[in-house]
Amino acid sequence: MKQxxxxxxxAAAVFACLFxxxxxxxxxxxxxxxxxxxxxxxxxxxxRWYSRIGTLDGFWPALWLSVEIAVLSTLISLVVGxxxxxxxxxxxxxxxxxxxxxxxxxxxxPGLVLGIGLLQYYRSVGFTxxxxxxxxxxxxxxxxxVARTMIAGLSRFDFTLIEAGLTLGCTWPQSIVRVxxxxxxxxxxxxxxxxxxxSFDNYPVSIFLxxxxxxxxxxxxxxxxxxxxxxxxxxxxxxxxxxxVALLLIADRAVGLSRMAGTAE
Amino acid sequence: xxxxxxxxHLSISNVSKRFGATTVLEDIHLxxxxxxxxxxxxxxxxxxxxxxxxxxxxxxPDTGRVELAGRDITRAPPYKRNVGVVFQSYALFPHLDxxxxxxxxxxLRGLPKADIASAVHRALSLVHLERYADRPIRALSxxxxxxxxxxxxxxxxxxxxxFDEALxxxxxxxxxxxxxxxxxxxxQIGATAIFVTHDQEEALTMSDRVAVMYKGRIDQLAxxxxxxDQPATAFALSFVGQSxxxxxxxxxxxxxxxxxxxSAGPLRVPRRFLRGSSVIVAxxxxxxxxxxxxxxxxxxxxxxxxxxxxxxVEIDAAGTRLTAEMPGRCTLPExxxxxxxxxPLSETLSFSGEEHA
Ligand SMILES: Nc1ncnc2c1ncn2[C@@H]1O[C@H](COP(=O)(O)OP(=O)(O)O)[C@@H](O)[C@H]1O
Ligand SMILES: [Mg+2]
Numbered sequence: 001m002k003q004x005x006x007x008x009x010x011a012a013a014v015f016a017c018l019f020x021x022x023x024x025x026x027x028x029x030x031x032x033x034x035x036x037x038x039x040x041x042x043x044x045x046x047x048r049w050y051s052r053i054g055t056l057d058g059f060w061p062a063l064w065l066s067v068e069i070a071v072l073s074t075l076i077s078l079v080v081g082x083x084x085x086x087x088x089x090x091x092x093x094x095x096x097x098x099x100x101x102x103x104x105x106x107x108x109x110p111g112l113v114l115g116i117g118l119l120q121y122y123r124s125v126g127f128t129x130x131x132x133x134x135x136x137x138x139x140x141x142x143x144x145x146v147a148r149t150m151i152a153g154l155s156r157f158d159f160t161l162i163e164a165g166l167t168l169g170c171t172w173p174q175s176i177v178r179v180x181x182x183x184x185x186x187x188x189x190x191x192x193x194x195x196x197x198x199s200f201d202n203y204p205v206s207i208f209l210x211x212x213x214x215x216x217x218x219x220x221x222x223x224x225x226x227x228x229x230x231x232x233x234x235x236x237x238x239x240x241x242x243x244x245v246a247l248l249l250i251a252d253r254a255v256g257l258s259r260m261a262g263t264a265e
Numbered sequence: 266x267x268x269x270x271x272x273x274h275l276s277i278s279n280v281s282k283r284f285g286a287t288t289v290l291e292d293i294h295l296x297x298x299x300x301x302x303x304x305x306x307x308x309x310x311x312x313x314x315x316x317x318x319x320x321x322x323x324x325x326p327d328t329g330r331v332e333l334a335g336r337d338i339t340r341a342p343p344y345k346r347n348v349g350v351v352f353q354s355y356a357l358f359p360h361l362d363x364x365x366x367x368x369x370x371x372x373l374r375g376l377p378k379a380d381i382a383s384a385v386h387r388a389l390s391l392v393h394l395e396r397y398a399d400r401p402i403r404a405l406s407x408x409x410x411x412x413x414x415x416x417x418x419x420x421x422x423x424x425x426x427x428f429d430e431a432l433x434x435x436x437x438x439x440x441x442x443x444x445x446x447x448x449x450x451x452x453q454i455g456a457t458a459i460f461v462t463h464d465q466e467e468a469l470t471m472s473d474r475v476a477v478m479y480k481g482r483i484d485q486l487a488x489x490x491x492x493x494d495q496p497a498t499a500f501a502l503s504f505v506g507q508s509x510x511x512x513x514x515x516x517x518x519x520x521x522x523x524x525x526x527x528s529a530g531p532l533r534v535p536r537r538f539l540r541g542s543s544v545i546v547a548x549x550x551x552x553x554x555x556x557x558x559x560x561x562x563x564x565x566x567x568x569x570x571x572x573x574x575x576x577x578v579e580i581d582a583a584g585t586r587l588t589a590e591m592p593g594r595c596t597l598p599e600x601x602x603x604x605x606x607x608x609p610l611s612e613t614l615s616f617s618g619e620e621h622a
Contacts, residue, residue, distance in 0.1 A: 158356060160352050160354055161358060163323050163352070164350070164357075165358075165369075166343040167322075167349060167418075168373065168417070169344045169373045170344055170373060182358075182360040182361075183360050
């Protein structure tokens with residue numbers, strides 16, 4: 001009976017993995033198709049679609065915008081989120097749990113709602129600069145990821161490490177830089193990774209806040225598909241996928257995948 | 266303010282510390298000679314850690330002075346004191362390997378790489394971990410981590426080393442081995458050391474002197490022998506070693522001492538008390554014999570256990586449980602038997618009953 005349960009569980013796990021990975025495999029395969037049909041390649045492979053990515057109309061500005069917004073919102077979130085996490089875990093504030101919940105709550109909110117809400121809000125306060133509006137919106141998206149990861153990391157962090165640094169000759173700032181930050185490096189890495197990816201591939205929030213000149217890559221990609229559904233988009237998706245996998249592999253080498261997925265201990 | 270003693274290496278005088286309404290340290294005085302090991306012994310919450318933190322510079326006292334080698338360091342930050350700490354949680358840096366941890370303080374001082382490497386090797390060989398230099402911290406056992414913490418503290422050659430219950434997380438066997446090793450090591454490097462523990466056996470084994478702490482005060486500061494033979498307070502008596510004690514009221518007092526009426530009978534104590542005052546009369550189990558003597562009582566045997574070199578006899582004397590220690594070879598009384606027992610006046614301890622509520 002117990003064995004049967006284990007077999008069933010394993011089957012479910014394998015099926016879930018296949019189900020999740022299948023679309024990615026299809027996309028990757030289609031990107032090597034020699035024909036302009038969005039189809040699985042049967043007669044040999046080709047890289048012609050990859051060479052066409054750069055020629056897509058408005059591709060480079062969109063890519064740059066997405067990277068720029070993702071990097072900036074990640075950096076700002078790291079600073080703000082870490083400070084907030086310190087206040088929540090160490091400050092002995094009344095209601096720090098409520099504060100923590102509020103900080104993480106955008107994670108649970110549908111992006112669509114967030115996008116519409118921000119659009120309305122920007123309009124009502126007369127805020128029309130689309131680039132800064134987009135950055136601000138992405139901060140709302142990335143801050144919860146950073147805050148959540150850093151709250152978890154800091155609640156496990158032993159603050160006597162900083163005192164140990166002091167007794168060994170560090171000044172306060174030195175102890176932060178040489179002890180606290182490197183000891184928390186795994187948390188910083190995980191937080192940055194999630195934050196960057198959440199911003200980079202965000203569609204539902206960005207769509208409400210872009211104008212003709214500021215379009216992020218995901219929005220541009222949907223537009224390409226509507227205009228000309230050839231495998232160029234599959235090629236681009238495959239590159240993004242490969243980039244993500246590479247990032248995850250690097251992070252895994254640095255901190256371990258199970259800690260990233262939150263399945264350790 | 267008491268004048269600091271010139272010959273002292275570390276001198277703590279008048280130190281008090283409050284957190285809000287609670288007084289955690291109250292008028293602490295402690296002077297230590299160079300190379301001396303003093304143990305702070307006391308129950309949890311009595312202020313031992315706080316006192317260590319004051320010496321390390323991690324907590325500032327409200328009043329009083331801390332001097333190291335004649336220099337006032339009361340307000341000096343930790344990094345200007347050269348006081349090493351082995352933290353209760355070890356506080357090893359998880360992002361560095363063993364050598365990285367041990368060499369941390371040296372690297373900070375800007376020593377050349379080769380000097381750091383040889384100092385790290387020396388410190389690690391003192392704690393017998395030279396082969397573990399490039400292991401990550403999480404790959405070490407509790408005992409090994411404890412030794413890395415020790416090596417890290419001694420690598421920078423501090424003039425004072427503080428140990429906060431450094432051995433309490435280890436199992437008994439390892440702890441005993443570490444006690445004598447640590448004692449040996451400290452003699453070797455000649456550092457003045459304060460050792461915090463709530464384990465009285467550890468305190469007696471390790472220290473030159475023991476400071477018994479109770480509710481933020483030092484009840485008694487004495488060498489282990491004196492502490493055991495002449496405890497200054499009822500608390501010091503009960504916290505260090507086995508004892509038997511009875512509470513009573515003074516019925517008469519003269520130049521030689523007083524007579525205290527206890528529930529089990531009258532007892533003589535070699536100390537004068539006011540008539541009518543409440544007094545605790547006590548002795549150590551090994552001074553009790555099953556014969557009549559100076560202070561003789563009658564009781565019923567409730568149990569006797571043979572323990573090899575000695576035997577313990579539990580006696581109920583008018584409702585008070587007392588333990589007497591007999592040589593292992595002697596014939597033990599039966600359970601339920603009525604016995605007379607006594608101890609000499611010279612081994613009779615007495616404390617004012619109002620000292621501690
Ligand atoms: N930072 C602090 N704030 C408030 N109270 C404290 C602080 N540090 C210690 N205390 C209190 O001081 C008392 C003594 O603590 P401590 O020195 O850690 O005792 P010990 O090490 O002997 O167990 C305890 O009652 C503790 O709650
Ligand atoms: Mg303590």
